[in-house]
Amino acid sequence: MDLHSLADRLSGRASKYDVSGDFPEEDFDDLREAGLMGLMVPHRLGGAGATFAEYTDVAMRLGSGAGATALVFNMHASVTGALAHTPDELVRQFGAPESFFASRDRVLAAAAKGALYAVAMSERGIGSRLSQVRTSYERTGSGFRITGAKTFVSGAGHADAYLVAARDSSAAEPRVSYFLVPAGPGVEVQPAWDSLGMRATASHDLRLDVEVDEDALVGGIEGAALLLAQVMPQWLVASYAAVYVGVAQAVLRHGVEHLRERGLHTLPLVRARLGRADSQVAAAELVVRRAARQVTDDPGSQETNRWVWRAKLIAGDTAADVAFSVLEAAGASATRRGHPLERLYRDARCGALQPATSDVCADWLGACALGDDPDEVARW
Amino acid sequence: MDLHSLADRLSGRASKYDVSGDFPEEDFDDLREAGLMGLMVPHRLGGAGATFAEYTDVAMRLGSGAGATALVFNMHASVTGALAHTPDELVRQFGAPESFFASRDRVLAAAAKGALYAVAMSERGIGSRLSQVRTSYERTGSGFRITGAKTFVSGAGHADAYLVAARDSSAAEPRVSYFLVPAGPGVEVQPAWDSLGMRATASHDLRLDVEVDEDALVGGIEGAALLLAQVMPQWLVASYAAVYVGVAQAVLRHGVEHLRERGLHTLPLVRARLGRADSQVAAAELVVRRAARQVTDDPGSQETNRWVWRAKLIAGDTAADVAFSVLEAAGASATRRGHPLERLYRDARCGALQPATSDVCADWLGACALGDDPDEVARW
Amino acid sequence: MDLHSLADRLSGRASKYDVSGDFPEEDFDDLREAGLMGLMVPHRLGGAGATFAEYTDVAMRLGSGAGATALVFNMHASVTGALAHTPDELVRQFGAPESFFASRDRVLAAAAKGALYAVAMSERGIGSRLSQVRTSYERTGSGFRITGAKTFVSGAGHADAYLVAARDSSAAEPRVSYFLVPAGPGVEVQPAWDSLGMRATASHDLRLDVEVDEDALVGGIEGAALLLAQVMPQWLVASYAAVYVGVAQAVLRHGVEHLRERGLHTLPLVRARLGRADSQVAAAELVVRRAARQVTDDPGSQETNRWVWRAKLIAGDTAADVAFSVLEAAGASATRRGHPLERLYRDARCGALQPATSDVCADWLGACALGDDPDEVARW
Amino acid sequence: MDLHSLADRLSGRASKYDVSGDFPEEDFDDLREAGLMGLMVPHRLGGAGATFAEYTDVAMRLGSGAGATALVFNMHASVTGALAHTPDELVRQFGAPESFFASRDRVLAAAAKGALYAVAMSERGIGSRLSQVRTSYERTGSGFRITGAKTFVSGAGHADAYLVAARDSSAAEPRVSYFLVPAGPGVEVQPAWDSLGMRATASHDLRLDVEVDEDALVGGIEGAALLLAQVMPQWLVASYAAVYVGVAQAVLRHGVEHLRERGLHTLPLVRARLGRADSQVAAAELVVRRAARQVTDDPGSQETNRWVWRAKLIAGDTAADVAFSVLEAAGASATRRGHPLERLYRDARCGALQPATSDVCADWLGACALGDDPDEVARW
Incomplete structure (x- = not known):
């Protein structure tokens, strides 16, 4: 199953799981079948050996289908990705015993077989x-x-x-x-x-x-926890970001569908709302993809970390803004529970509030821009 | 029971009724007991004989307790208020038979006794x-x-x-x-x-x-329906507005409580969010009260109608903006179902989408400001 | 000359003085002739004996004619108003010698005769x-x-x-x-x-x-300076506010004129911009008038001071926002130097930056809303 | 002279030319010396043979030095770029005589030698x-x-x-x-x-x-004019965009300098303003570069044109927003004529108002997003 079809299936069930609040079992059955549990696992252990940039693409597409499912998957990818991407030398340097590598490989190989x-x-x-x-x-x-x-x-x-x-x-x-x-x-x-x-x-x-x-x-x-937070902030901050760009894309898609169905798509104020939303979402996608490429090419650098924080800030704010404006364009009939825009309006609000919140990102980025040395560790 | 205590009681039950989606029976028991079903009914028929401005004050306070209850009450007040406030001469002029007055009085007297x-x-x-x-x-x-x-x-x-x-x-x-x-x-x-x-x-x-x-x-x-829409737009447009100012006030109150409990009230970005929200809510209250005074003093005039539309626009937008920003200040812990800010965030979004929507109000006000003659009737 | 005609004359010269940067001598000739130099001076000394609320009305109208002239006048009114409105008992209580009253009266009487x-x-x-x-x-x-x-x-x-x-x-x-x-x-x-x-x-x-x-x-x-700042913050903070509401009103007026001339007034996006601007300006005027009434009725109270800070915040932000949006509606042809909207766009930006800045007001109001005790004096 | 040094020289003179309103002769002497008049001219005619993406990079850097100079250069680049990039076959197909190619080459060769x-x-x-x-x-x-x-x-x-x-x-x-x-x-x-x-x-x-x-x-x-507008909208719409991203970058640079000089860089509200501005500018740069790459790789396609309009919309709005917010952070001392932020605040406002305006871009993008077929030609 390709990612596009997979996202469609997730999208079809999103409302049901939102209403019940149940864990999306069927979605994870599909993810397993599509081999995505091993996305970050190296080829030699049966996985897909994805880079952070490739992960970002997957997370965005899953997020455009069902945000909640994509967030759970993001946690799994963070664990497997951090294990798979930390270089052996670095781990040795920090004093890891040789036995670590075998146990790590067991963990990763299990993921490739479907462990969550x-x-x-x-x-x-x-x-x-x-x-x-x-x-x-x-x-x-x-x-x-x-x-x-x-x-x-x-x-x-x-x-x-x-x-x-x-x-x-x-x-x-x-x-x-x-x-x-x-x-x-x-x-x-x-x-x-x-x-x-x-x-x-x-x-x-x-x-x-x-x-x-x-x-x-x-x-x-x-004692390795704080260390990891510094070396790989992407897994703690930026991996959410892609999910919320996916959510914002879903807002556009369902907004367009609703507005055409209701014959509202020719109203000038509606069109302007959609046009601005389209630009914002396109921009957010570029920022998140850029951050992902930075992480892949130059992990851990100050420049990379700035992109990571920008991605978190812009993805969270864009999802919330776009959902707010498109719901207003769609009108009261889109606020019925079960309507995709009703769910997306609530889902989209969560990004900016997840750590690091938008206000924290803005503070950190402001300190960087102003030439101060943000003490990252203090934030953890 | 004074309005302050009444609003407190409504506030205490708002979460319960929000979760179940049930009609707030207990709230209406309290409203009946407080004599509010007859708020708009003339003294001679057992009511309180309130003006539109007095109604606005009640609606705002009820709205700050429980928005949904205040909206239902608003509908009741619209029916009784329109019946009570339309001058006898005007009704006669439009051809009402004398029998109308007796039947109207029966309707109003029943309200004073608790009919909804x-x-x-x-x-x-x-x-x-x-x-x-x-x-x-x-x-x-x-x-x-x-x-x-x-x-x-x-x-x-x-x-x-x-x-x-x-x-x-x-x-x-x-x-x-x-x-x-x-x-x-x-x-x-x-x-x-x-x-x-x-x-x-x-x-x-x-x-x-x-x-x-x-x-x-x-x-x-x-054939009196369109006529009424023109003569009394306040009951179709502006009577909501007070409810949403109440909702915005509730956002401030619960926001302050949450932020102090969590010790977040000293953070500068939080303080700035609250300060701006405080100003917006204070301004919205003034606009809604001004519109109400206009309706009371000079019902049906073009100037009055402009204030009515401004009230609807500003109340709806302010409630939504303030809920958006204060929730962000409050953080993820306030997004748990049952938390007042979680409910208020959803309630507050509805004002701008109820007719006349904010976009429709802006269009109408723009036409007026630009010296065009907005064709009100066409909108109904 | 009534205030309306006076504002028109100021408006007619505003562009000239903006370009040259010269002091508006002719405007002050008109103000003197209209008796406004003695606006705050008691009747017994030859003045108009205005309240703060009456001053606010004058400042708003002058500001809608020429913002810069209104700001200079505001400084004059602050000096004469503070002298005229500080109760004799209070001054005596702080140790003023009896000789003070004669010298104060000389100062005020001179203003009534035209001193600036x-x-x-x-x-x-x-x-x-x-x-x-x-x-x-x-x-x-x-x-x-x-x-x-x-x-x-x-x-x-x-x-x-x-x-x-x-x-x-x-x-x-x-x-x-x-x-x-x-x-x-x-x-x-x-x-x-x-x-x-x-x-x-x-x-x-x-x-x-x-x-x-x-x-x-x-x-x-x-040693009376800090004292005065605490007793009468209105003259240091809020008296600007009325001027910027006037500026925002001028933006609307000139915007409407320009848009009709260019035939742009029927465009839906233009109409929506104007409608929202109209609401914002109406709201800002109410807030400033409310603050002025508070100052007149209950000077120096905490509640009054909150309204004063809200007035400063909302007036400054509204003027800037409205000028930004209306200039965008008006288009590039309104950016020619000498066009009223070009000047107003620059004038309107200054309000939020004058002390107390919007960010400072938001901080102070946030502290109040959150139940903290803002240390006013520390800000001076 | 490298682009960085060149932008510095332009920046050093920007205030002088802004005050006088004179054409920046010295800047164009520098541009000529740096060989930039032939930027778009093919190698065989003595030029640098730049792509649209390479042009975009130059325009952004020049814009971060002096916006006005970059806009004039943009016009020159539009003429030479459109001439250089229109494929020979296409021109022949539209009926161009063979004599055209010689005259076109003369025009381009003259640019490479310094013609403007x-x-x-x-x-x-x-x-x-x-x-x-x-x-x-x-x-x-x-x-x-x-x-x-x-x-x-x-x-x-x-x-x-x-x-x-x-x-x-x-x-x-x-x-x-x-x-x-x-x-x-x-x-x-x-x-x-x-x-x-x-x-x-x-x-x-x-x-x-x-x-x-x-x-x-x-x-x-x-009769080729409308044709060109359709084939190459980038030169009519998007080539401005890079200039305004440069302007927004200059706002950040001068903002940081001013805030550090004044010791305001540690204030939390200032830091948050800068952090959000930093994110917006980074996003706008990505969008403009993406549009440029689209133009280079796939000129004239619908997808490319959407990116071109997004670039225009986001660059214009970002420059204006960022200048508005950073000036507020900087305070009244930055509003003195001659201060870079004072000039940038005015320069930055112009982007959204230049054709196609932000409102027009939003309308067009909205129509596309909603699946309508925007009639591009009608807009010219």
Whole structure:
């Protein structure tokens, strides 16, 4: 199935999952069948070996079908992409044991076969600031015991494993590590997700009280979490962006369909709204694709990071603005629940509010533009 | 119960009714108890004898408690207000029989005792353009038989009678009359309302196949509908406006509460968002109150009508803008269903889309400002 | 001459003075003839005894004729209005000697006869923050010697006297007093004003090295400057606001004239721009008039001050927004120098940038809305 | 001299030419020396053989130095670029005589040696709509006699020849041809340019009463004007766009410099303004470069034309928005004439108003997005 048909199928189910708030099982069946769970996995492990730019294209298309599904997929791609794209030398340099590479490959090969990974980073009251994580871990004889609670875990209850950020309970200084914790006993999903938009992400809470093996420690090294945030901000900030450009494209598509059906497409004010929306969406797509190319070609540079933040800011704001204006052009009949524009209006509002929020991006970009040295780490 | 306490009670239930989409029975029990069903009814018939300006104040306060409840009340106030405020001489001049006054007084006295009236004007595909109404009536021996279908009837299934616009099936020229049709057999509610915002208005469809007495004809004269639209645009356009200023005030109130709880109130970008929102809401309130005073002092004049359209435009746009910006200040935690800002974000979007839409108001006001003679009637 | 005709005369000359940057002598001849120099002066001293609300009306109308002239007049009205409106008891309470009242009356009576007063408060690098004034004074045998430099002195070279803020050179703590310094030797105008907009205000620099009599000390008391800023923020912040509403009204008027002349008034996008501009200007006028009524009825209260800041914010932003949009509707032919819209576009941009700037107002209003206690004094 | 240094030199003189309104002679000396007059001229004729994408890069950089200079250069590049890029086969197909190619090469070779060409298309009251051109031509024994008046001729009085659109006075149907008319007797410049912004373009009026040789007829074929507008909209619409992105970049650069000098760069609201401006400018640059690449790779296609209109819309709006916001961040001290931000604020406003205006672009793009077939020709 090509991406275009796949997006169509997602689009056809988006309203149903939005209304029920259920996890989009059928969408993930399709994603598995299309081989997308292994998108970021290297060829040698059975995957498609995609670059960040290729991922961005996929995320945009999925997002134009069903935003919530694309956001869950984005989390999976972030886990597999970060694992696949971190160079071996770098990991060795940071002290990873050789055993790490085998366990990493197992994780990636499982994804290529259909395993779904989720991210459990945020906690209530601290958002996604890694430096303040309260979930903790301690060494046991054979591995680690992890205890705590997470929130906003997209795909909770449907993932095969969760990337969990936790702090070393024995360290005086904050030392935050990542673990890939398999679903199962000790990992309890607590229904909490009932949201304005992006309702089908199943971003429930997770309660953790679980023992994991030694090789669940990602990278095989403790304290790697903040490091990763600095090296690969794209996976924490920019990978959403493509999804929201897809959402904005869906607004245009459904707006055009509705306006033609109702015979409103010849009204000059309607036409002007659509024309401006078309330009904004085209511009946002270019910015997101540019950021993706930067990440692929020159990961981690200051210039790349600026593009990443621009992409997040512009994609989130554009989706919200375009949905606002096109809904106004479409009129009250498009506000009925079940109408695609009604759902998209709610979905589109969420981008600017997801971390890093548009206001945070603007602040950071302003500091850069003004020649100041934004202290990135402080933001995590 | 004073208006402040009443609004508080409505506010406390708004989330519940938003989630269920049920009609806010308890709110209307409170409104009845507070004597508000007779707000527009003259003192001599047991009512409060309010002016349009006094109504505006009530609508704003109710709207700041629960927008949907205030919209349903607005429809009731429009029916009773239009009946109460149309001068006797004018009605006589248009040919009303003397019997009209007794039947009008019965209708108003019933309201003062708690009867609820609703408006059944819109039809699918034509919106609220009276000139294109398809619901029709024909004379019977003792009155009229009305046949047709209506949509967006706020309070459907809970009103004691419906103000129905229908065209004379025997006339070649369109002749549209108003009837006050009692609830009962032949007036069938068809559940259809499931909307982005203002979910508790129960604005369902109505199927009509019903016979009514002679005195159900409003004014006792056929063909009065378009006339009324011209003489009293305030009840068709501006009475919403106060509700949306109330909604915008609620956004500020809940925004402040949320931001202080979360400790976000000292962030400069948050403060600037709130400061601008505060100014916008204060300005919108002044415009709506000014329009209301104009209606009270100089009903029907061109200057009054301009203020009425400005009020509709500014109230609708302000509510939507302020909800958009304050939600962004509040962040993702305020997008959980059940959070007042989540509901208000959806409710606030509806004002600009209700007729006359903001784009229509802007067009009309532009024509006036440019010295053209806007053909009001054509818009109905 | 009534205000309407007067505004017309100002409007007819506005382009000439904008191009040359000269002080509008003819306008002030007309203002003198119309008795407006004594607008704020009590009846017993030969003036019109206007309230702040009446002043606001005059300022708006003058501003709709010629913004720059209205700004210079605003400075004169601020000096005479503050002197006339400060209650005698309050001045006595702060320690004013009885001799003060005679000297104050002389100053006001001179205004009623045509004297023009200007304000010399700002200094380069500190703006209008009184607490950081560097211009200083020292006691001499018969009065004071004042030394320093001022900037942005509207009407410089054309005023009969200047209200100068200066700090006591002998005090350790900052003690800032006001002096009314007559034009003449020791008060040297240095041409410096050549600005984007409001070009005819002659807001040049002033170099001061001058001795003044004892009774030049305003209030007869030292250290009164900060006090006044707190008691009467309206004269420092809100009195501009009315001028910018006038400017916005002029944009509408000249926009309509231009669009009709060019036959562009029937274009739907043009009409929508004008309709939205009309609403914004109507709203801004209401806010400014409301603030003025508050000042008249309840000067100095927190509620009044909030309205004053809202008025400043909304008037400045509205003028700029409306000029931006109407110029776009008017097209390139309206950008020729000498075209009223070209001038108004530049004039209108200045309001939000004059102290307190829109961003400062938004910050202060946000703090109030969020329940914080804005420290007003710190801003001066 | 590299482009960076060249832009710096232009930037250094921009204020001087803005104040005087004189044609920037020194800038064109520099452009000649840098070989830019032959930028679009093929290598075989002594030029640089640039593509449209390469031109776009040059225009953006020149625009970031001095907008007015870049606009004049843009006209020259449009003439030489359209001549150089129209394929020989196409011209032959339209009936061009073989003699055309020699005369075209002479024109291009002269540009490579420093000749400057200007465009005389607009006429008072009809703008740039070719179909309504009133300037006419008639055949003489040896060529043509051209009579009429043109307006907005950038570079008037400084160009070596003017591309003039004129209609065949003998034809019943409008038949509009282009002539390249040498400066000299019969071509009279009438000073008329005194504008809000872009003051140094010398866009004066031109009065024509002149005989030209046979080979002044561009393409050697009559009636080619509308054709060219359809085949190459980029030169009529999009080549401005790059200039305004340059202007927006200059706003950022000078804004940053001013804000750091004044110590305002740490204020959160200032930082947020700069951050949003940075994103907008980056997005506009991508859109303009994308449109340029489309023109280079796939000239004349519907998809290319959409990008061309998006580029015009976004570049014009972005320049104006960014200048508006950054001036507000910079404050009143940046509104002094001679300050780069004061000039840029005026320059930046002109882009959206130049044809095709932003409103026209939005309308056309809306029609495309809504699946209608925009009748391009009708717009000329």
